[in-house]
Amino acid sequence: MGRRKKIVDECEALMDERDQIRNIAIAAHVDHGKTTLTDNLLEGAGMIGGGEQADQLMMDTEEDEQERGITIDAANVSMTHEYEDTNHLINLIDTPGHVDFGGDVTRAMRAVDGALVVVDAVEGAMPQTETVLRQALREGVKPALFINKVDRLISELQEGPEEMQRRLQDVIANVNDLIEGMTEEMDDVDDWTVSIQDGTVGMGSALYKWGISFPSMQRTGMDFGEIIELEQNDERLELHERTPLSDVVLDMVCEHFPDPLDAQPRRIPRVWRGDAESQLAQDMRDVAPDGEVVLMVTDIGIDPHAGEIAAGRVFSGTLEKGQNLHVSGTVGTNRVQSVGIYMGGEREEVERVPAGNIAAVTGLKDAIAGSTVSSVEMTPFESIEHISEPVITKSVEAKNMDDLPKLIETLRQVSKEDPTIRIEINEDTGEHLISGQGELHLEVITQRIERNQGIPVITGEPIVVYREAPTTNSREVEGISPNRHNRFYMTVEPLSEDIVETLQLGEATMDMPEMERREALMDAGLDKDLAQEVEHIHGTNIVIDDTKGIQHLNETMELVLEGIEESLDDGPLAAEPVRGALLKLHDARLHEDAIHRGPAQVIPATRDAVHTALMDAEIRLLEPIQNVRIDVPNEHMGAASGEIQGRRGRVDDMYQEGDLMVVEGIAPVDEMIGFSSDIRSATEGRASWNTENAGFRVMADNLQPETITRIRERKGMKTELPQQINYL
Numbered sequence: 001m002g003r004r005k006k007i008v009d010e011c012e013a014l015m016d017e018r019d020q021i022r023n024i025a026i027a028a029h030v031d032h033g034k035t036t037l038t039d040n041l042l043e044g045a046g047m048i049g050g051g052e053q054a055d056q057l058m059m060d061t062e063e064d065e066q067e068r069g070i071t072i073d074a075a076n077v078s079m080t081h082e083y084e085d086t087n088h089l090i091n092l093i094d095t096p097g098h099v100d101f102g103g104d105v106t107r108a109m110r111a112v113d114g115a116l117v118v119v120d121a122v123e124g125a126m127p128q129t130e131t132v133l134r135q136a137l138r139e140g141v142k143p144a145l146f147i148n149k150v151d152r153l154i155s156e157l158q159e160g161p162e163e164m165q166r167r168l169q170d171v172i173a174n175v176n177d178l179i180e181g182m183t184e185e186m187d188d189v190d191d192w193t194v195s196i197q198d199g200t201v202g203m204g205s206a207l208y209k210w211g212i213s214f215p216s217m218q219r220t221g222m223d224f225g226e227i228i229e230l231e232q233n234d235e236r237l238e239l240h241e242r243t244p245l246s247d248v249v250l251d252m253v254c255e256h257f258p259d260p261l262d263a264q265p266r267r268i269p270r271v272w273r274g275d276a277e278s279q280l281a282q283d284m285r286d287v288a289p290d291g292e293v294v295l296m297v298t299d300i301g302i303d304p305h306a307g308e309i310a311a312g313r314v315f316s317g318t319l320e321k322g323q324n325l326h327v328s329g330t331v332g333t334n335r336v337q338s339v340g341i342y343m344g345g346e347r348e349e350v351e352r353v354p355a356g357n358i359a360a361v362t363g364l365k366d367a368i369a370g371s372t373v374s375s376v377e378m379t380p381f382e383s384i385e386h387i388s389e390p391v392i393t394k395s396v397e398a399k400n401m402d403d404l405p406k407l408i409e410t411l412r413q414v415s416k417e418d419p420t421i422r423i424e425i426n427e428d429t430g431e432h433l434i435s436g437q438g439e440l441h442l443e444v445i446t447q448r449i450e451r452n453q454g455i456p457v458i459t460g461e462p463i464v465v466y467r468e469a470p471t472t473n474s475r476e477v478e479g480i481s482p483n484r485h486n487r488f489y490m491t492v493e494p495l496s497e498d499i500v501e502t503l504q505l506g507e508a509t510m511d512m513p514e515m516e517r518r519e520a521l522m523d524a525g526l527d528k529d530l531a532q533e534v535e536h537i538h539g540t541n542i543v544i545d546d547t548k549g550i551q552h553l554n555e556t557m558e559l560v561l562e563g564i565e566e567s568l569d570d571g572p573l574a575a576e577p578v579r580g581a582l583l584k585l586h587d588a589r590l591h592e593d594a595i596h597r598g599p600a601q602v603i604p605a606t607r608d609a610v611h612t613a614l615m616d617a618e619i620r621l622l623e624p625i626q627n628v629r630i631d632v633p634n635e636h637m638g639a640a641s642g643e644i645q646g647r648r649g650r651v652d653d654m655y656q657e658g659d660l661m662v663v664e665g666i667a668p669v670d671e672m673i674g675f676s677s678d679i680r681s682a683t684e685g686r687a688s689w690n691t692e693n694a695g696f697r698v699m700a701d702n703l704q705p706e707t708i709t710r711i712r713e714r715k716g717m718k719t720e721l722p723q724q725i726n727y728l
Contacts, residue, residue, distance in 0.1 A: 008348045010080045011341060014089035018287050018356045019259045023313065025093045025108045025141070027132035028118035036206040037118060037148065038094040040245045042079060043209075076299075076311055076342035076358060083254035090253055091341075091358040107298040107369055109139040110271065110381075111313040111358055113264075114257030116249070117143050117175065121150045121167065121203070124657075125174040126629075128692070133175070137182045137192075140270040142263075144201070144256055145175055145194045146249060151205035154231045161224045172201055200256050204245050208236040211245035213252060260287045260356030264315065271296075273512060274379030283316040289354040293317030293325060293375040297367045309347065310364045310373070317375060318354040319361060327364060328372040328380035337363030382506070391624035391669050391693055393435040394442050395460035396449070403455045407432070410453050414445060421445065435465055438691070439673065464624060464670040466711070467579040467696050468571030470494045470617030476586060477616055479609025481601035485591040488560070488605055492613040495542065495580040499524045503540045510537050530582070538565050539577060544584045552590045552597065559599055560585070563606030572611040572722065573619055574711035579696065581617075583610065615724040621704055622696035624669040629662065629690050636683040637661045643679050647671035666694055 014020055026038055078091045093108040109115065115136035119125055136143055147168060153159045159167065176193040183192055194200040196214050204211025210227075217223065220243050230239045258266075265285040274281060283291025297312040324333040340349040340360045353359035367373055372380035398407045408425075411432060415423045422435040436442045439462055446459050470492050479488045499521065502508050508520040521531040526542075535545040535557075543564055547553060553560075568578040591597045628649065632640045641651045641663050649667025656662075672691060679687050699707065705721075712719050 007080065008341075008350070010087065011078050011089055012350050014080060014087060015341075015350075015354055015357050016289065017089070018261050020086060020088045021091070021259055021356050022088060022114060022253050022257045023091045023112040023260065023263075023356075023358055024114040024116055024253055024257055025112045025136070026116045026118060027108075027136065028129060037146065037245075037249070038077070038092065040206055040209055041090075041092065041249060042077065043246065076360070078341045078358070081250040081254060083251050086254075088250075088254045089357075090250065093358075109135050109141050110296055111298045111311075112141055113260065113262075113267065114253065115141045115143050116146055116253070118146050118148050119171055119175065121147050121171065122152050122156070123631075124171050125178065126690070128690070129175070130178055131692070133178050134182055137179070137186070140186075140263075140267040142192055142256075142258055143179060143194065144252060145172065146211075146252075147171055147201070147203040148206050150203050151208055151231055151236075154228050161228060164224065164228070168203060172196070198256075199252060202248050202252050204243075204248065206245065208240060209245050210236065210239040210243055211248035212243055213248050215251065215255075216243055216248045264356075268315070271382050272379065273382060280316070280376070280378055283355075286316075287356045288316055289318050289356075291316040291355070292378075293319060293323065293373075294355075294378070295319060295325070295359065295361070295373040296381050297364070297369060297371045297373060300367065300369050307362060308365065308367075310361045310367045310371075311342070312359065312361075312373070314353055314355050314357050314359050316355050318352050319359050320352045323375065325364065325373050325375055326377055327366040328374075328378075330366040334364045334366055334373075336361055391435075391465050392438060392442065392673075393433050393463040393465055394446070395463070396432045396434055396446060397458050399456040399458055406453065407449070407455050407457065410449055410455065414449070433463075438693075462673050463714070464668075464673075466574065466576045466624070466699075466707070467622040468573050468576050468614070468619050469579045469622050469696075469698070470581050470614055470619050471698070472618050474613045474616035477609055477612040479605045479607070479612065481597075481605035483591075483596060483601055485596050486601050486605050487589040488585065488609045489587040490609045490613045491584050491586065492610075492617040493582045493584075494617070495540070495582050496525050497580075499526055499542075500540045500580040503537060503542075508537070535585075536561050536564070538568050540579050541568050541581045541583065544582065546584045546586050547588060550588050550590070552592075552594075553588055555594075556588075556590060556597055556602055559597075559602040560588075560606050562599070563603035564610055566603065567607040567610040571619060572615050573621060573725065574708045575715055575717065576621070576711065578614065578619075579622060581614065583613070612724065615722065620701075621699045621707060623699045623707075625666050625694050625697050626669055626672055626691040627664070627666055627694045628672070629664050630679065630687050631657070631660045631662055631689070632683055632687040634661055636686055637663065639682040640679065640687055641665070643675070643682050647675070668699075669693075 076091070076093050078089060081088050081090055091112075093112060115132070117129065117133060117136070119129055133143060150164075150168075153164050153167060172194065179193050199213055199215045202211055202213040212222065212227065222243055227239065230236070264287050268281065268284045269276065272281075272284070280292055280294070282288075284294060293314070294316040295312050295314050297310045299311040301309045301311065319336065319339045321336055321338055323336045325336060326333055338349050338361070339351075339353050340347045341353065341357070342348075342360055347360045364371075364373055372378065396407070396411070398404050411423045411434070414434075415421050424433045424435070434442055434445060436445065442459075442462065446457060449455055449457055471494060473494075474492045476489055476491050479490065480486070502520060502524040508517050508524070510517070512520075517534065518531045521534065522528055530544055533544045533546060534542055536543040543561065545557075564583060568581065570576070571578045628644055630640045630644075637654065641654065644651050644663065644665045644667055647667045648671050649665050651663060651665040653664040654661060675691075679689060708721065709719050
């Protein structure tokens with residue numbers, strides 16, 4: 001235990017040396033070896049004992065992570081590393097690579113300044129590599145590259161030095177193309193591409209614990225030929241001893257990743273929209289330990305003894321026990337019970353954590369992942385935008401009625417820890433619905449409820465979440481209140497995909513200054529006059545107030561918007577959310593007397609108007625689709641592409657990569673349920689595949705009526721559709 005105490009003391013001493021701190025995340029495509037690499041670094045830093053092979057999966061602390069062999073929760077750890085005679089404190093977050101847990105990656109990026117992107121030498125840059133890079137760059141986080149599994153090039157593909165270098169150069173070029181494409185528009189970034197010469201690329205084998213980079217080759221005098229020779233003669237231990245992976249990577253981290261002093265002035269304007277002239281903004285840019293406390297919570301975990309633990313980045317001030325802090329969006333303050341840092345999966349309490357570090361705090365009971373916590377009231381940080389929305393739902397019920405209260409409590413907790421999960425309680429059927437990013441995501445969550453809380457649950461079949469969207473412009477329609485004294489006149493038009501995407505990524509919201517919002521919407525292609533009249537944004541829908549001087553409208557507007565939101569949450573076809581509608585309120589007639597234009601009159605009237613206008617705009621169901629990529633040996637290629645085509649999918653591309661064929665295409669999420677067992681049997685278990693959510697598309701007209709009827713039956717609605725929907 002003495003060693004551990006020593007490391008904690010070292011970390012504590014370094015927390016104040018802001019130029020010696022590095023906050024980094026390790027991110028990659030699923031199974032490219034992030035977690036094994038992290039184990040290497042921990043071992044190199046003396047945190048865990050060494051073994052022949054690194055497969056301890058120190059960071060996969062949950063039982064289910066070890067069973068499935070994948071990382072599900074982002075895990076934090078702090079370690080120290082001596083580089084050029086200076087000791088550095090490295091706060092590292094190991095993130096999941098599986099697309100279903102992308103939300104954890106986005107949140108981790110908010111806490112760090114550098115991202116080590118890991119790519120498999122054999123597979124190269126994959127769809128998820130692109131996603132994690134985009135998540136990093138969007139947060140202003142600087143990338144570096146580690147090419148893993150180089151041992152496979154030597155042992156499995158038997159490549160010589162020239163072939164190997166060519167292949168590695170291809171991987172680097174691919175990653176750089178992605179980085180260039182994503183940083184073109186960024187004014188605050190000079191050139192963030194990676195290169196061997198600059199020392200921003202490392203390569204090696206996390207499994208056999210050796211690694212090289214240009215600086216390390218100069219230091220140790222090793223070259224490719226020698227590495228191939230040692231690897232082929234199975235002298236991997238010598239290889240590890242002569243050029244240990246952890247030194248190469250940790251040196252790279254200390255040398256090339258920015259410290260908080262360098263990173264925060266660039267990152268704060270990206271993630272915070274408050275007054276740039278204020279003292280608070282200055283403190284955050286300066287990483288001032290004596291400023292007001294500002295903590296961005298990126299993760300909420302549960303400790304059986306200490307309760308909820310909020311982990312996050314301290315941008316300014318110093319966190320101490322006993323402070324009373326504000327949590328954005330909640331009333332009153334929360335009292336800090338303890339502060340600490342992470343060592344592997346365990347938390348070590350310390351006296352204080354100053355700006356520029358990643359801290360673990362207990363006592364912030366109102367915080368959720370994404371909260372801004374501070375000693376003074378302040379503009380919160382930009383909300384963390386998750387790239388994908390929930391597309392699949394399951395119902396969950398407790399087997400024993402007695403467990404019901406406990407189940408509801410647990411579900412609340414789940415949605416606090418993981419904002420990409422949506423929980424909904426259907427009052428009519430008494431079902432609890434969980435929506436998430438994919439089958440695996442929901443499976444893991446329901447398993448954890450059973451395992452950690454001991455609540456036996458029954459889960460229903462997976463249900464796909466659809467959207468509804470207008471396809472043409474509607475005529476002007478009238479909505480009349482039950483007492484016939486209030487009338488609203490509206491039209492609906494479809495919004496372009498660009499505008500929908502801008503809204504979805506949170507690049508235009510009602511929280512921003514009006515000028516900025518207008519610019520963002522005009523950039524996405526919204527007409528200038530319309531952009532000036534935006535009254536409200538709900539999800540990916542825009543409400544325009546096109547009325548002129550109507551009496552009493554101002555005081556009724558809140559109710560009107562409430563009615564509009566309600567009708568957009570349950571569209572007229574099957575009560576699924578509406579997407580990409582531009583609603584214009586042209587005119588309204590309101591009763592003189594406030595009593596006759598209360599909620600019971602206004603809400604049904606606007607609801608009526610919105611639904612009629614949507615039906616007139618030929619609203620249709622959109623279904624969520626997924627990009628599918630299958631890697632498969634030649635002889636099974638036909639079977640693999642047949643699996644996509646047989647699921648109403650289409651194959652877009654087939655090409656050879658190494659000794660495998662790659663089949664790429666798209667297919668509806670609804671048809672992909674149960675895909676894994678089918679593809680295994682079709683290809684004798686020799687295919688590897690990966691899917692990624694790819695948004696929504698209009699469902700074929702001939703399938704619409706049947707799908708709509710099915711959803712309406714499931715929701716207990718009348719199955720016959722309103723008269724106006726005869727266009728289907």
